[in-house]
Amino acid sequence: MGKVAVGAAVVCAAAVCAAAALVVRHRMKSSGKWTLAQSILKDFEEKCGTPISKLKQVADAMTVEMHAGLASEGGSKLKMIISYVDNLPTGDEKGLYYALDLGGTNFRVLRVHLGGKEHSVIKHEFKEVSIPPPLMTGSSDALFDYIASALAKFVATESEGLHFSPDRQRELGFTFSFPVRQTSISSGTLIKWTKGFSIDDTVGQDVVGELTKAMERIGLDMRVTALVNDTIGTLARGRYNNPDVVAAVILGTGTNAAYVERAHAIPKWHGLLPKSGDMVINMEWGNFRSSHLPITEYDQALDAVSLNPGEQIFEKLFLVCIWEKLYVEFCARWLKKLHFLVILFQQN
Template identity: 75%
Template structure:
């Protein structure tokens, strides 16, 4: 603790010293008449580095054209495009209990949240992070991976306290973030194009990852429906 305090103190002191030094240098240059030259030089540098608004508009228009082309046909654009079936955004009126599962690396996270609409917004939320063993990430099978995930999710659901309320007759809903290249088939289905981030389970490639998770949750005795699949995977489709 002592070392931490000393370290923070040293950093703060260094920042103060640097600030004072800059102020002194600025005052000295003003007194010598050099500060005006520095300001002019900086302004000239800023103007030369600025991108003209017309050029920025050209770039934006070109990207828009490429995005439309990519959505119109597979391989029709220089940009890597994958269709998303999300057709609207949250309004803030949402109420009830919802679950989320985020798989995107050596760990995955599960979360539950109680939404209270615009008045109460997020009433309560809880998160749990689970490490995935190396032997499950690579060289295993689809069943091994998704059974591991479903078991951890079932254990998390089992700890649901009285602060979370599921309306009678309503099934628990899950949002599934799968951060790997996926070709979505609907709002709640998509086939894996390829693995990244150290994962290597061949029998999952080309399969519907939501379907695999649903089968694993059924084997775990977990009554949860995947309501939406979200694939966030930048720089991974080559």
């Protein structure tokens, strides 16, 4: 079931529930049974409610976890990962650059020609490539060879006026949206695969190194200059257009946030303070959990049938409609309550 279909189904289910509730109310006003039906609906509404006071409690709880995560590794539900990105785009950048975006069953290769303040983005081209399912569970070499081959084919489509001089190496930004332990601006070891990938020999390896070796095997002369996740990439794109942008949020097949922190406010940072004084933090806030979150019996049921029960609770509150089986579980539980209302209607 695609996202559009799931979304449509959710809307339809909500409409049916609302219509049924109105019919029941209309037919049952004359009986005392309406009080019980109204109580069920009221209870559901209250459990799902997020008044300003509740949101303030959630925000305060997250702030506490943020400080703990900045203080030490493993000290918080929020990883608060140091990205090693201490400078963001200014809009003055010029030249031809490439990017690789790997974060799911498809990946994108991009080429962008930047013209500075006056011309901004002169030209932007990209190609999306599907990853064959066997490569998602095969070997590291097989996956990165496939990616490097697609990248090389894309590079070969450069227009005549954009060809690089022989003495200049192409630069590549690598957006890798899987958990990594960042070791520098252009390196990071894979902690674990997610999103259907399971390639054991990549875990613990530098993903930039794996990609670089694959490019070398096919003679593609390109250097990875930055390794970031999609959230930091979104932050960089926002800053390129607006110098006041200091944070970015992703809401898709996952959710995350990144923001600009003052480097001196990061106790676990032991390196030299960057000249900019800033450091971009990858929060990994999907795993946030607090007693103040409005977690209902439906959220608990959805979590129980997920692939990772007890984990990524905050993320699941946002994104339950993404997973088909979770959506089905939600509908089943809600329809049981709706069925009860219908029985009351029939008895009346």
